[in-house]
Amino acid sequence: MPRRRRPEPAPAHPRHPDAPVIEFRQVALTYPGPPPVEALRPCDLTVRRGEFVTVVGPSGSGKSTFLNVAGLLDSPTAGHYLLDGIDTGRLPDHARTALRGRRIGFVFQSFHLLSHRSALENVALAMLYASVPRTERLHRARAALEQVGLGHRTGAVPGRLSGGERQRVAIARALVGRPSLLLCDEPTGNLDSANAASVLALLDELHTAGMTVLVITHDAGVAAHGHRTLTVHDGVLRERVTA
Structure with missing residues (x-):
C-alpha cells in the first residue's frame, strides 16, 4: 500500500475569514533616545482580504519602519496590531515569529536566493522548518513555480535566470507557505x-x-x-485621496 502523506499540524491561530488581514489601532513606534525618534506616529489602518495597497514616501519618511511593523519584524511601542484578527502584541516572541512565517510572504528588492540551489530548492527551503514532509515541500514548490510562470525553470540556478525570473522565484518562495499577506519592498x-x-x-x-x-x-x-495608496511622511501614515 502507498504511504499516506503525513497531515500538516493545525495552525496554532486559525484564520478568521471575516477579519481584516491588517488592522492597526493607534499603532506607533518610537526609537529610544536621546532624543527619542517617532519613526511611526500613532495611526489607524485596515487592509481587508483581497486588497492591493501601495505605500509611498520619500527616503527617510518612515516607509521602512511601517514595513517592519506590518511584517512583524519590529514591535510597535504603542497601540495594537491585529493580523488576521490576532492581537500580535499579546504573543510571546516565538509565537510572533511563527505567526510571521505562516501568514506573511516577503518579497524584497534583492532577491535573497541561494546561488548554489535550483529554483525548486530555493522555493522548497522556505518550508524547511514548517513540519512539511520533503515530498510535499517539493510538490508545493513546483506548484508555486507554475503559478508564477516558471514551471519550465525548476532546475535552473539563479545565475542562469534573468532578473525578472529571479524575482518570480522569490515571489514563488513567498507564496509557497500560502500566506494571508504578500508584503513587497x-x-x-x-x-x-x-x-x-x-x-x-x-x-x-x-x-x-x-x-x-x-x-x-x-x-x-x-x-x-494599487487600488489604494497610502503615503508616509515624517512618520505620519495617511490615505492618499484622489479626485
Missing part, C-alpha cells in the same frame, strides 16, 4: 523596465486571484497598481 527596484512590467503584471494576477498584496515603493508607476 521595492519589488521592481533591481529590474529593467521590461522585467519590472512583467513582475507587476504577476502581482496584478495574484491580486485578481484573491491574494492580499501590500507594496512599499518610491515609484509612482508601481504605486498606481
Whole structure:
C-alpha cells in the first residue's frame, strides 16, 4: 500500500475569514533616545482580504519602519496590531515569529536566493522548518513555480535566470507557505523596465486571484497598481485621496 502523506499540524491561530488581514489601532513606534525618534506616529489602518495597497514616501519618511511593523519584524511601542484578527502584541516572541512565517510572504528588492540551489530548492527551503514532509515541500514548490510562470525553470540556478525570473522565484518562495499577506519592498527596484512590467503584471494576477498584496515603493508607476495608496511622511501614515 502507498504511504499516506503525513497531515500538516493545525495552525496554532486559525484564520478568521471575516477579519481584516491588517488592522492597526493607534499603532506607533518610537526609537529610544536621546532624543527619542517617532519613526511611526500613532495611526489607524485596515487592509481587508483581497486588497492591493501601495505605500509611498520619500527616503527617510518612515516607509521602512511601517514595513517592519506590518511584517512583524519590529514591535510597535504603542497601540495594537491585529493580523488576521490576532492581537500580535499579546504573543510571546516565538509565537510572533511563527505567526510571521505562516501568514506573511516577503518579497524584497534583492532577491535573497541561494546561488548554489535550483529554483525548486530555493522555493522548497522556505518550508524547511514548517513540519512539511520533503515530498510535499517539493510538490508545493513546483506548484508555486507554475503559478508564477516558471514551471519550465525548476532546475535552473539563479545565475542562469534573468532578473525578472529571479524575482518570480522569490515571489514563488513567498507564496509557497500560502500566506494571508504578500508584503513587497521595492519589488521592481533591481529590474529593467521590461522585467519590472512583467513582475507587476504577476502581482496584478495574484491580486485578481484573491491574494492580499501590500507594496512599499518610491515609484509612482508601481504605486498606481494599487487600488489604494497610502503615503508616509515624517512618520505620519495617511490615505492618499484622489479626485
